[in-house]
Amino acid sequence: MSFTNVENQVELIKEISGSDPYKCMKCGKCSASCPSYNEMDIKPHQFASYIIRGDVDELLSSKSAWKCLSCFACIERCPRDVQPGKLVDAARQLAERQRGGDHLQADEIPELLAEDLPQQLLVSAFRRYRR
Amino acid sequence: MQRIGVFVCHCGTNIAATVDVKKVVEMVRYEQGVVFADDYMYMCSEAGQEKIIEAIKEYKLTGLVICSCSPRMHEKTFRACAEKAGLNPYMVEVANIREQCSWIHKDKEEATKKAVILARAAIAKVNLNTPLKEGESPVTKRALVIGGGIAGIQTALDIADAGYEVDIVEKEPSIGGRMSQFDKTFPTLDCASCILTPKMVEVNQHPNITLYTYSEVEKVSGYVGNFDVGIRKKARSVDFDKCTGCGECMTKCPLGKIGHIPSEFDRGLKNRPAIYMPFAQAVPAVPVIDRENCTYFKTGKCGVCAKICPSKAVDYEQQDEIVTVKYGAIVVATGFDIINLDKFGEYAYNESPDVITSIELERLMNAAGPTGGHLERMSDHKQPKDIVFIQCVGSRCDNEEKGKPYCSKVCCMYTAKHAMLIKDHWPDTNITVFYIDVRTPGKNFDEFYRRAVEQYHVNYIKGQVGKVMPQPDGSLLVQAADLLDGKQIKMKADMVVLAAAIEPNPGVRKIATMLTASIDNNNFLTEAHAKLRPVESPTAGIFLSGMAQGPKDIPETVSQAGAAAVKVVGLLAKDKLKTNPCTAQCDTLLCNGCSTCANVCPYGAITYEDIQVNDHGLRETRRVAQVNLALCQGCGACTSACPSGAMDLQGFSNRQITTEVDAICR
Ligand SMILES: Cc1cc2nc3c(=O)[nH]c(=O)nc-3n(C[C@H](O)[C@H](O)[C@H](O)COP(=O)(O)OP(=O)(O)OC[C@H]3O[C@@H](n4cnc5c(N)ncnc54)[C@H](O)[C@@H]3O)c2cc1C
Ligand code: SF4
Ligand code: SF4
Ligand code: SF4
Ligand code: SF4
Numbered sequence: 030m031s032f033t034n035v036e037n038q039v040e041l042i043k044e045i046s047g048s049d050p051y052k053c054m055k056c057g058k059c060s061a062s063c064p065s066y067n068e069m070d071i072k073p074h075q076f077a078s079y080i081i082r083g084d085v086d087e088l089l090s091s092k093s094a095w096k097c098l099s100c101f102a103c104i105e106r107c108p109r110d111v112q113p114g115k116l117v118d119a120a121r122q123l124a125e126r127q128r129g130g131d132h133l134q135a136d137e138i139p140e141l142l143a144e145d146l147p148q149q150l151l152v153s154a155f156r157r158y159r160r
Numbered sequence: 161m162q163r164i165g166v167f168v169c170h171c172g173t174n175i176a177a178t179v180d181v182k183k184v185v186e187m188v189r190y191e192q193g194v195v196f197a198d199d200y201m202y203m204c205s206e207a208g209q210e211k212i213i214e215a216i217k218e219y220k221l222t223g224l225v226i227c228s229c230s231p232r233m234h235e236k237t238f239r240a241c242a243e244k245a246g247l248n249p250y251m252v253e254v255a256n257i258r259e260q261c262s263w264i265h266k267d268k269e270e271a272t273k274k275a276v277i278l279a280r281a282a283i284a285k286v287n288l289n290t291p292l293k294e295g296e297s298p299v300t301k302r303a304l305v306i307g308g309g310i311a312g313i314q315t316a317l318d319i320a321d322a323g324y325e326v327d328i329v330e331k332e333p334s335i336g337g338r339m340s341q342f343d344k345t346f347p348t349l350d351c352a353s354c355i356l357t358p359k360m361v362e363v364n365q366h367p368n369i370t371l372y373t374y375s376e377v378e379k380v381s382g383y384v385g386n387f388d389v390g391i392r393k394k395a396r397s398v399d400f401d402k403c404t405g406c407g408e409c410m411t412k413c414p415l416g417k418i419g420h421i422p423s424e425f426d427r428g429l430k431n432r433p434a435i436y437m438p439f440a441q442a443v444p445a446v447p448v449i450d451r452e453n454c455t456y457f458k459t460g461k462c463g464v465c466a467k468i469c470p471s472k473a474v475d476y477e478q479q480d481e482i483v484t485v486k487y488g489a490i491v492v493a494t495g496f497d498i499i500n501l502d503k504f505g506e507y508a509y510n511e512s513p514d515v516i517t518s519i520e521l522e523r524l525m526n527a528a529g530p531t532g533g534h535l536e537r538m539s540d541h542k543q544p545k546d547i548v549f550i551q552c553v554g555s556r557c558d559n560e561e562k563g564k565p566y567c568s569k570v571c572c573m574y575t576a577k578h579a580m581l582i583k584d585h586w587p588d589t590n591i592t593v594f595y596i597d598v599r600t601p602g603k604n605f606d607e608f609y610r611r612a613v614e615q616y617h618v619n620y621i622k623g624q625v626g627k628v629m630p631q632p633d634g635s636l637l638v639q640a641a642d643l644l645d646g647k648q649i650k651m652k653a654d655m656v657v658l659a660a661a662i663e664p665n666p667g668v669r670k671i672a673t674m675l676t677a678s679i680d681n682n683n684f685l686t687e688a689h690a691k692l693r694p695v696e697s698p699t700a701g702i703f704l705s706g707m708a709q710g711p712k713d714i715p716e717t718v719s720q721a722g723a724a725a726v727k728v729v730g731l732l733a734k735d736k737l738k739t740n741p742c743t744a745q746c747d748t749l750l751c752n753g754c755s756t757c758a759n760v761c762p763y764g765a766i767t768y769e770d771i772q773v774n775d776h777g778l779r780e781t782r783r784v785a786q787v788n789l790a791l792c793q794g795c796g797a798c799t800s801a802c803p804s805g806a807m808d809l810q811g812f813s814n815r816q817i818t819t820e821v822d823a824i825c826r
Contacts, residue, residue: 052613052614055622074644078645081617
């Protein structure tokens with residue numbers, strides 16, 4: 030996945046996640062809350078700067094992208110409503126969209142529960158459907 | 161024989177937790193002269209003072225010893241309390257068993273012993289105390305403000321508006337200070353000259369304000385209420401009354417084009433003629449000739465300005481003039497400058513014209529500045545696309561050879577301001593700020609900085625810059641740390657802006673010495689009490705305003721300026737001041753007229769006179785010291801210097817002090 034226009038990519042991620050990475054003040058409360066922190070190479074408080082810089086590829090190829098449990102502890106506690114969990118989720122979704130997997134049919138889900146779809150995507154999909 | 165009452169204060173737990181106050185009471189009860197001793201939770205409280213008053217009446221006390229906090233804190237309180245009960249206030253002694261005992265000791269037994277010793281010393285002294293009476297001195301109802309920056313301007317306006325006469329002495333040709341160099345000001349981004357110029361004009365026109373620009377304070381004598389100040393008015397070489405401020409001379413001075421005289425106001429980014437006003441809105445709008453550079457003063461030739469001046473105002477013969485004026489109060493508002501960056505070779509400030517300081521950037525963005533407000537590189541006049549800001553250059557730096565240990569306080573805010581102003585004008589500019597901490601406390605301040613990040617997408621990176629390397633292609637390579645991502649980064653920049661540490665104006669040392677006002681290790685003026693008397697110097701009659709006292713921004717400066725003005729007005733409103741009765745006295749029988757005391761007296765209070773004495777039937781004339789009681793501040797320098805023991809300080813006599821020492825050593 031590659032983007033020529035960094036601002037555009039940031040805009041897309043902002044749109045999907047509904048959050049603004051520029052608001053992050055690097056206080057570290059997300060990293061302090063994250064149950065997967067020790068498993069991650071890029072830590073939650075770094076997500077925002079990776080996205081601002083356009084280093085989405087690096088973020089997605091890191092362990093962190095798939096170690097995030099979508100537990101949303103960080104989202105709950107972030108003092109500036111940056112929602113790093115949603116940012117990384119948006120990055121994952123962006124990658125999926127680029128691969129053509131744009132949306133999900135409810136009755137396809139049981140089938141997808143099988144091997145290769147990352148658990149995290151399903152979790153966030155469920156959250157979306159529940160609304 | 162005195163009848164002394166001793167009162168031991170708990171100060172809540174401040175004293176009582178470390179000193180066994182009950183024990184102190186028991187231990188001092190039988191000291192010489194003591195007829196009453198008690199302890200109480202807070203001696204300074206109303207109830208505590210009531211206790212003292214009752215005891216004075218009931219036991220007919222003639223002297224008091226209060227064992228409590230430092231006399232700097234409450235000596236005044238207890239003296240007033242004694243006076244209320246009809247006791248002379250100078251019959252009160254304070255034994256400091258808090259700062260000098262409970263706060264610095266841990267062991268309760270040891271601390272209690274020491275408290276008893278301190279109390280005994282004070283008791284021994286009171287035994288020798290005599291009632292003293294304060295004198296009176298008149299107050300000159302005129303104030304002096306040294307420094308005409310925003311601090312001095314505001315202080316002068318507030319004093320003048322309250323109805324008192326006030327003079328400003330400013331060393332530059334115009335008032336205005338640093339603020340007049342700025343483009344816009346945080347946190348509201350209003351144009352600096354739009355808000356400053358009207359104040360400068362008001363100062364110039366105010367009937368109660370006299371301006372001495374291009375002038376310096378040269379000599380100060382006297383004391384609170386009665387200072388005599390010698391002011392040197394440097395020769396402007398332009399007649400104040402004839403000059404209309406048309407500026408013809410400045411445009412015609414040949415050195416304007418060929419002289420290479422760097423403009424101080426434009427921080428050397430532009431040259432100026434030898435006859436000049438620092439900037440267009442200068443107040444007063446009368447130029448000065450810089451005699452060091454002027455061709456006429458160097459070679460006797462030229463004289464163009466005198467010929468061209470339509471009002472015949474240029475006067476090469478003008479001389480410096482010294483005026484002596486009396487003042488009741490003096491305000492120091494000498495402001496600041498930024499530090500010299502020679503020791504910071506790593507930032508290439510002296511190597512590349514495109515590495516600039518923030519004040520230079522202010523000039524480069526100012527419509528009245530050297531580039532007409534167009535931001536450009538000094539090397540090739542191109543507009544920079546990538547700009548790197550480096551914070552804390554020399555601030556928070558413990559290496560005193562290079563920098564300053566304190567935070568300069570204003571740079572985090574002005575850098576956010578600079579970044580947003582640049583982005584507003586030239587949105588395509590990429591701006592990176594390297595910081596250690598972003599420090600933006602204050603009303604609407606953090607929001608201001610966050611706007612730079614969130615709205616203007618200024619890239620803030622936590623980490624310092626290690627090195628700036630000028631490249632052959634004219635760009636600058638910046639090597640820095642990104643601590644949050646744990647990376648070392650290298651990035652190209654077209655311009656690097658350094659937030660250089662501020663320091664008090666170097667001339668303040670001289671001023672402080674003349675005023676006997678104390679300054680700290682960093683040359684900031686010291687306040688009488690950091691929290692409770694922040695605009696007063698410990699020296700009576702001297703007040704502090706603006707950056708000269710410590711790093712602060714314009715809103716804080718203006719508030720402090722107002723506070724200093726109120727203190728000055730409070731002083732000038734009095735017709736008479738009580739003088740300190742603890743002054744020196746010369747025993748003419750012992751004095752041999754050696755002059756030692758006059759040499760050490762910082763207030764010039766000692767003179768000599770010839771008197772006739774009768775020494776064992778031998779009549780002779782002797783030269784002896786005489787103390788001017790109005791000038792003596794009771795510092796005691798003469799009493800310790802006098803080789804004959806002739807000088808003695810009332811209230812702190814040599815005998816009282818040796819008795820105290822004896823009591824301690826008992
Ligand atoms: C780059 C930069 C940008 C800034 N931007 C802002 C901003 O946007 N908003 C804000 O609130 N603050 C800003 N500040 C802070 C602001 O400059 C100060 O708060 C303010 O100037 C302090 O005023 P002052 O009168 O104490 O000192 P100064 O402005 O330094 O004035 C002192 C005056 O005293 C004179 N003087 C000095 N010594 C003597 C002497 N011995 N005899 C006679 N006169 C003497 C000087 O010539 C000068 O005119 C900025 C500071 C910097 C460095
Ligand atoms: S995302 Fe939120 S919680 Fe995490 S560092 Fe940024 S501001 Fe703090
Ligand atoms: S949502 Fe992901 S990043 Fe956020 S706390 Fe949970 S696991 Fe960590
Ligand atoms: S006399 Fe001096 S100030 Fe006047 S024009 Fe000549 S060089 Fe300039
Ligand atoms: S205000 Fe900011 S840049 Fe200036 S010294 Fe303090 S922390 Fe450093």
